[in-house]
Amino acid sequence: MCTLCGGVEQARHWTDRLEGTASSEAEEPAAWRQGRQLQIALANRILSQHGLAVRDWDAHTFVLSNRTGQSELVSRLAAVWSTAERLGRCRCDPLNPVLLSRLEGEEGVEEAAT
Amino acid sequence: MIPVHLITGFLGSGKTTLLQRALASPVFANTAVVVNEFGEVALDHLLLQRVDADTVVLQTGCVCCTLRSDLAAALRELFDKRERGRVPPFDHLVLETTGLADPAPILFTLTADPVLRHHFRLGSVVTTIDAVNGAQHLVQHLESIKQVAVADRMVLTKTDLVDRARVEGLRAEVARYNPTAPFFETPDASLALDRLFSAETFDPADCDSPSVRRARAPLSGTVGGGDGLDRHARDITAVSLTVDSPLDWTVFGMWLTMLLHAHGDDVLRVKGILQVRGVLTPVVIHGIHHLVHPPTSLPRWPTADHRSRLVLIVRSLPAHLIERSLRAFLRLAPPERDAA
Incomplete structure (x- = not known):
């Protein structure tokens, strides 16, 4: 457990664990931060249509907010979708043709500066 | 382990x-x-x-x-x-x-x-x-x-x-x-x-087998009756996807976590061998419903074909939408940096 914020250290998620890549901040800080910024940029692309925004908090937690300012902390990306559905009263479905049409018409995400 | x-x-x-x-x-x-x-x-x-x-x-x-x-x-x-x-x-x-x-x-x-x-x-x-x-x-x-x-x-x-x-x-x-x-x-x-x-x-050659290609079409007319189970069984489909260029791991992870969040009950199995940007060896991935094993690396590619291949065995999910969705997500990845 983190002695400052009280957060419980989470076990690694499968999306974090890939041999040969930076899987933690300690192993390769720049690449790890870049991957995290990409996660946030992508999540915002997907969730913006529901009035939701994701931002980083302390480099280990995501903050998910809706238009009314209601926010929730999310420890890992895989949990963002269920929290987003609750905050945005929406359904996060990657097979939704409306979402796909929108994504197909957009440019790729810019690489984050490190 | x-x-x-x-x-x-x-x-x-x-x-x-x-x-x-x-x-x-x-x-x-x-x-x-x-x-x-x-x-x-x-x-x-x-x-x-x-x-x-x-x-x-x-x-x-x-x-x-x-x-x-x-x-x-x-x-x-x-x-x-x-x-x-x-x-x-x-x-x-x-x-x-x-x-x-x-x-x-x-x-x-x-x-x-x-x-x-x-x-x-x-x-x-x-x-x-x-x-x-x-x-x-x-x-x-x-x-x-x-x-x-x-x-x-x-x-x-x-x-x-x-x-x-x-x-x-x-x-x-x-x-x-x-x-x-x-x-x-x-x-x-x-x-x-x-x-x-x-x-x-995981034998990547299996992803290219004739049975995989046949299975991309929904199953039909193989089991008798007309009850719920029959309908249930016929809706099970194997979807085989091939991606020519290396995958961005972050984008792929986001797509699969979202797919399994929304449809994990209907994804009976995921297995694949992936060519991931910045990783020299092939990455093997396995999942059942919402759960995905920690991915592992093979020491080398088993064949000369280094494309990513992913097979999903799904129930009542349209194969064309799964493929369209993966490709729509992958094109969001930032341009690949030149290898050092």
Whole structure:
């Protein structure tokens, strides 16, 4: 457990664990931060249509907010979708043709500066 | 990490007979065995442990997120005895499930338990299918279809009791639910037990097999009746996807977590070999329902084809939308940096 914020250290998620890549901040800080910024940029692309925004908090937690300012902390990306559905009263479905049409018409995400 | 191989299959399909044969082989000299029940076929093995069917259903109510507390306790106890030197230092574990057991909670238990996940990993899932009654089980029992869908290896048993045409018909039928798992047959004196329970459960060539290509079309007209199970079974489809350029791992992870969040109940199996940006070796990924194993790397590409190949066995999900969705997500990745 983190002695400052009280957060419980989470076990690694499968999306974090890939041999040969930076899987933690300690192993390769720049690449790890870049991957995290990409996660946030992508999540915002997907969730913006529901009035939701994701931002980083302390480099280990995501903050998910809706238009009314209601926010929730999310420890890992895989949990963002269920929290987003609750905050945005929406359904996060990657097979939704409306979402796909929108994504197909957009440019790729810019690489984050490190 | 000790691989936990799973033997699953319908009631009377020959699971214990296969296990008995495996344990007689020198390949399984250092193997512990965990069974749900002591059946009619006696198992005389030094490292044999029984588990009771206690389960804890988590708040999600999801089928796969069911903690098999009995299994967790049995494996912890076995590992503890191994560490204390009270049992031989086994390096494999074989778990025989009951005929109606769903394999997904077993995978969940191995990945979610805070102790077990550091010492055990899922090995291969071997499903036995009875050549005499297997076709009927597929018609009548959804569990039988799920056991076939999650298999890494399939063993057709009792093939000496029916004619060859019937065996071939059953193979074709089973391959429609799981086109990637290779077949073995018993009785077959040359049955390659080491291959059957090999830790490497992914053969990329299987993704290109004719049965995978056939299975991209929805199944139809293969099982009789018109009841709910028939409709359910016919909606199971294997979707095979190939991506030519290296994948961005972050984008792929986001796509798959979102897909499994929304449709994990209907994704019976995910398996793939991936070419990932910045990673020289192929990455192998496996999943059942909402659960994905920690990905592993192969030391080298098995063939000259280095494209990413992903197979999803899904229920009632349109293949064209899955493919469109993956490609829409992948094009969001930032441009690939030149290799240093």
